[in-house]
Amino acid sequence: MKLEMGYIDIKDIQFGAESKVENGVLYVNADEVKKLVLDNEEKIKNVTLDIAKPGESVRITPVKDVIEPRVKVEGRGGIFPGVISGVDTVGSGKTYALRGSAVVTAGKIVGFQEGIIDMSGIGAQYTPFSKLNNLVVVCEPVDGLKQHEYEEAVRFSGFRVACYLGELARELTPDETKVYETCTIKEGLEKYPDLPRIAYVQMLQSQGLLHDTYVYGVDAKKTLSTIMNPTEIMDGAIVSGNCVSACDKNPTYVHMNNPVVHDLFEEHGKTINFVCHILTNENVYLADKQRSSDWSAKLCKLLDLDGVLISQEGFGNPDTDLIMNCKKIEAEGVKTVIITDEYAGRDGKSQSLADADVAADACVTGGNANEYITLPAMDKVIGTTDYVNTIAGGNEHSLHADGSIEIEIQAITGATNETGFNNLSAR
Amino acid sequence: MSKLRVVQYINQFFANIGGEEKADIAPEIRVGEIIGPGQAFAAAFGDEAEIVATVICGDSYFNENLDSAKATILGWVKEQNADLFLAGPAFNAGRYGVACGTICDAVQEELGIPVLTGMYEENPGADMFKTKVYIVPTKNSAAGMRGAVKVMAPLALKLAKKEPIGASSQEGYMPNGIRVNLFEEERGSKRAVKMLLAKLNGKPYTTEYPMPSFDRVDPNPAVKDIKHAKIALVTSGGIVPKGNPDHIESSNATHYGEYDIAGVMDLTEATYETAHGGYDPVYANEDSDRVLPVDVLRDMEKEGEIGELHHLFYTTVGNGTAVASAKAFAAEYSQKLLADGVDAVILTST
Amino acid sequence: MDFQIITNNPKVKTELEETCNVNYFEISYREILEKVRDMCHGGYKLLSHPLSGSVKPNETPYKSVMVSARKGNADSESIHIIENCMIAFDKFPDLGNKWTPSVLDDFQVIDFYLISGAVGSAI
Numbered sequence: 001m002k003l004e005m006g007y008i009d010i011k012d013i014q015f016g017a018e019s020k021v022e023n024g025v026l027y028v029n030a031d032e033v034k035k036l037v038l039d040n041e042e043k044i045k046n047v048t049l050d051i052a053k054p055g056e057s058v059r060i061t062p063v064k065d066v067i068e069p070r071v072k073v074e075g076r077g078g079i080f081p082g083v084i085s086g087v088d089t090v091g092s093g094k095t096y097a098l099r100g101s102a103v104v105t106a107g108k109i110v111g112f113q114e115g116i117i118d119m120s121g122i123g124a125q126y127t128p129f130s131k132l133n134n135l136v137v138v139c140e141p142v143d144g145l146k147q148h149e150y151e152e153a154v155r156f157s158g159f160r161v162a163c164y165l166g167e168l169a170r171e172l173t174p175d176e177t178k179v180y181e182t183c184t185i186k187e188g189l190e191k192y193p194d195l196p197r198i199a200y201v202q203m204l205q206s207q208g209l210l211h212d213t214y215v216y217g218v219d220a221k222k223t224l225s226t227i228m229n230p231t232e233i234m235d236g237a238i239v240s241g242n243c244v245s246a247c248d249k250n251p252t253y254v255h256m257n258n259p260v261v262h263d264l265f266e267e268h269g270k271t272i273n274f275v276c277h278i279l280t281n282e283n284v285y286l287a288d289k290q291r292s293s294d295w296s297a298k299l300c301k302l303l304d305l306d307g308v309l310i311s312q313e314g315f316g317n318p319d320t321d322l323i324m325n326c327k328k329i330e331a332e333g334v335k336t337v338i339i340t341d342e343y344a345g346r347d348g349k350s351q352s353l354a355d356a357d358v359a360a361d362a363c364v365t366g367g368n369a370n371e372y373i374t375l376p377a378m379d380k381v382i383g384t385t386d387y388v389n390t391i392a393g394g395n396e397h398s399l400h401a402d403g404s405i406e407i408e409i410q411a412i413t414g415a416t417n418e419t420g421f422n423n424l425s426a427r
Numbered sequence: 428m429s430k431l432r433v434v435q436y437i438n439q440f441f442a443n444i445g446g447e448e449k450a451d452i453a454p455e456i457r458v459g460e461i462i463g464p465g466q467a468f469a470a471a472f473g474d475e476a477e478i479v480a481t482v483i484c485g486d487s488y489f490n491e492n493l494d495s496a497k498a499t500i501l502g503w504v505k506e507q508n509a510d511l512f513l514a515g516p517a518f519n520a521g522r523y524g525v526a527c528g529t530i531c532d533a534v535q536e537e538l539g540i541p542v543l544t545g546m547y548e549e550n551p552g553a554d555m556f557k558t559k560v561y562i563v564p565t566k567n568s569a570a571g572m573r574g575a576v577k578v579m580a581p582l583a584l585k586l587a588k589k590e591p592i593g594a595s596s597q598e599g600y601m602p603n604g605i606r607v608n609l610f611e612e613e614r615g616s617k618r619a620v621k622m623l624l625a626k627l628n629g630k631p632y633t634t635e636y637p638m639p640s641f642d643r644v645d646p647n648p649a650v651k652d653i654k655h656a657k658i659a660l661v662t663s664g665g666i667v668p669k670g671n672p673d674h675i676e677s678s679n680a681t682h683y684g685e686y687d688i689a690g691v692m693d694l695t696e697a698t699y700e701t702a703h704g705g706y707d708p709v710y711a712n713e714d715s716d717r718v719l720p721v722d723v724l725r726d727m728e729k730e731g732e733i734g735e736l737h738h739l740f741y742t743t744v745g746n747g748t749a750v751a752s753a754k755a756f757a758a759e760y761s762q763k764l765l766a767d768g769v770d771a772v773i774l775t776s777t
Numbered sequence: 778m779d780f781q782i783i784t785n786n787p788k789v790k791t792e793l794e795e796t797c798n799v800n801y802f803e804i805s806y807r808e809i810l811e812k813v814r815d816m817c818h819g820g821y822k823l824l825s826h827p828l829s830g831s832v833k834p835n836e837t838p839y840k841s842v843m844v845s846a847r848k849g850n851a852d853s854e855s856i857h858i859i860e861n862c863m864i865a866f867d868k869f870p871d872l873g874n875k876w877t878p879s880v881l882d883d884f885q886v887i888d889f890y891l892i893s894g895a896v897g898s899a900i
Contacts, residue, residue, distance in 0.1 A: 111880030420615025
């Protein structure tokens with residue numbers, strides 16, 4: 001399958017009379033965006049839009065999701081298949097992305113809602129989304145709305161706004177084009193007979209309410225481990241419904257730009273044959289874990305793989321899935337490298353994971369999520385810091401009178417991402 | 428600004444006093460003198476720090492007179508008003524490494540002065556102290572001095588200035604179990620792809636998070652017929668014939684002993700004792716059966732509960748003994764046990 | 778029904794007790810883990826992951842865990858998981874947070890949905 005990705009670089013974002021992209025500036029007609037959200041979502045009472053650019057003294061919190069605007073220019077299907085577009089198979093043809101921009105949805109879904117994006121200062125170093133020109137969409141629910149209904153409404157609104165902005169790229173000429181192509185099994189064997197056969201095993205958060213991920217619109221907890229072409233994610237085949245554990249949940253932006261997929265493509269045809277993308281889940285029921293990890297190991301064997309990268313999402317429970325996958329896949333004679341993050345305590349002295357095994361002898365870490373830092377006050381807060389004292393690693397002393405926040409980095413969106421999105425690590 | 432004050436600890440060998448034959452010299456302090464490895468450190472410190480005194484102690488003396496040697500040295504270090512206490516590097520010298528670790532730990536704990544030492548990763552002192560004090564890994568011989576100083580000197584200065592210490596991979600100390608965040612030059616996914624390529628190609632790579640190590644041994648199947656089995660006793664509790672004829676060390680044992688107990692029905696105060704320096708020996712010396720249960724096994728032998736007690740037992744001291752050494756001992760005497768037709772072993776510790 | 782739910786979440790009690798075997802206790806999160814640990818050592822099999830949910834153990838006060846209805850031989854995998862979960866639990870310091878009723882309700886709802894997912898898989 002072959003996908004041509006065209007990147008249009010966005011260097012600035014502004015509100016304007018007409019939504020358009022011109023000379024690298026993304027202009028947004030705020031009224032149109034608000035109308036788009038409210039017309040499609042009766043559960044949302046009010047929408048506030050704001051802009052946050054790299055380097056500004058701005059804090060966005062509590063963040064729910066981050067989404068990159070994209071548009072399908074040629075080929076089957078559309079962005080976010082099974083969610084916004086039809087369920088056609090995506091990942092081929094041509095897709096454009098407004099690179100350097102994002103839609104950030106924010107709002108209090110639950111009382112302990114976490115997720116901080118600082119656009120400058122030390123916090124900005126920890127979140128990858130400080131480098132983007134963000135359109136922040138804060139949705140206010142109608143009264144009495146249940147948590148999961150609110151989550152769903154915000155989730156869909158974010159995707160709609162991202163598609164609306166993505167559409168602005170349709171007629172543009174990309175600043176950069178990259179072609180991603182993988183082979184069928186037989187083609188791959190013929191074309192790269194001497195290269196090791198590698199796949200990416202991605203564990204999707206699927207524990208339940210506010211911990212969900214959707215593949216072509218299907219709730220991942222109800223899926224068996226399966227395979228995709230690695231290009232499918234670039235059209236939004238996987239989206240996030242995950243609201244908990246800000247530092248190591250994968251926002252939709254991370255799924256679309258999955259760094260493991262992109263870095264494996266860099267080596268594809270040179271040092272490896274990137275065979276496919278294997279998806280598996282992280283359910284709470286132990287027999288489900290056993291079944292899913294059995295299946296991912298079985299697929300690795302069936303595909304005659306030589307090695308896999310395994311990435312995780314979330315804290316605690318998924319450690320067990322990670323180790324099960326690693327152990328079983330290694331037992332099939334397939335070499336593994338796992339990517340995780342750590343909860344080693346504020347002093348770094350505690351055992352980092354809730355499970356361990358000798359088979360996991362090659363591990364990349366996104367850092368210790370319990371690291372305690374002080375975020376300086378920001379001139380402007382988008383959303384509210386009302387909940388800062390109640391988010392993970394926070395307490396009644398977290399928010400200072402001057403607006404600075406003492407917090408564990410687990411409260412920062414994307415800080416210890418477990419797909420290897422960041423440079424943060426630990427030793 | 429005045430220079431930072433460093434006190435260095437070295438052994439008799441690096442002080443050019445002598446080798447093993449001088450290992451029993453008592454500690455001495457030479458104020459204002461820079462000796463042996465101190466020269467290279469002094470050069471590396473430049474204007475920032477000076478070695479104000481050098482403490483010298485024989486390796487055997489230190490380990491055999493632990494409390495008094497420690498107290499003496501602590502007093503001197505305190506008097507010198509040191510900003511940093513530097514020990515070694517000890518390379519692969521076992522007792523020197525343990526002495527460096529011990530004295531560093533004491534200075535840090537009791538005087539609150541930052542400390543640094545260096546040694547080879549397989550030096551028993553490394554396993555004993557790497558989670559307590561900063562230890563820089565070195566080569567296994569003094570040929571690695573230059574490389575050691577290059578890593579140790581800048582870290583020493585940072586410690587002396589009480590600057591924040593980064594992750595082990597940045598500063599060059601042995602991972603000490605304390606996880607410290609750092610920003611790498613490449614993102615995690617890229618690092619993971621490189622690690623996978625190395626692993627696939629059989630090339631060396633370093634995991635970023637070593638799993639907690641569990642050196643698990645799968646249990647052997649149960650002994651089928653215990654009533655006819657030949658049972659041997661093995662211990663890391665240091666039980667030896669009175670007088671410790673093979674001089675098994677009280678810590679960091681370098682060898683094990685093999686002793687015949689043919690006809691011995693009971694270990695008595697007059698005939699056996701422990702060489703172990705890591706626990707209160709009173710009860711083991713009083714009755715060594717408490718650690719090596721020869722008396723009980725003789726009873727069982729008589730009552731037909733076991734076939735027979737093997738006439739040889741193997742013993743060493745577990746106290747601070749390197750895992751690699753212990754493994755090597757076991758590999759060797761296991762072959763002897765097999766050759767003697769032993770069916771099962773009772774391994775006792777302390 | 779081959780399972781029972783050990784919980785300190787009142788919502789799980791009210792919502793599930795008519796259809797499932799729910800054992801509700803007014804005890805802490807850690808005490809729930811201890812109870813489950815003791816049951817695992819006593820021969821009950823662990824059926825859901827005790828650290829379900831990404832909500833950290835020092836945030837939510839609620840925990841529901843599914844174990845087998847009947848005792849059998851002690852299951853080493855169950856013991857391994859629950860023991861590791863207790864180690865993980867203990868590394869999160871008590872931050873002394875006092876939650877408002879609405880936040881407590883959010884925690885109850887999440888725990889309820891997580892265990893409901895396990896119920897869905899179990900029946």
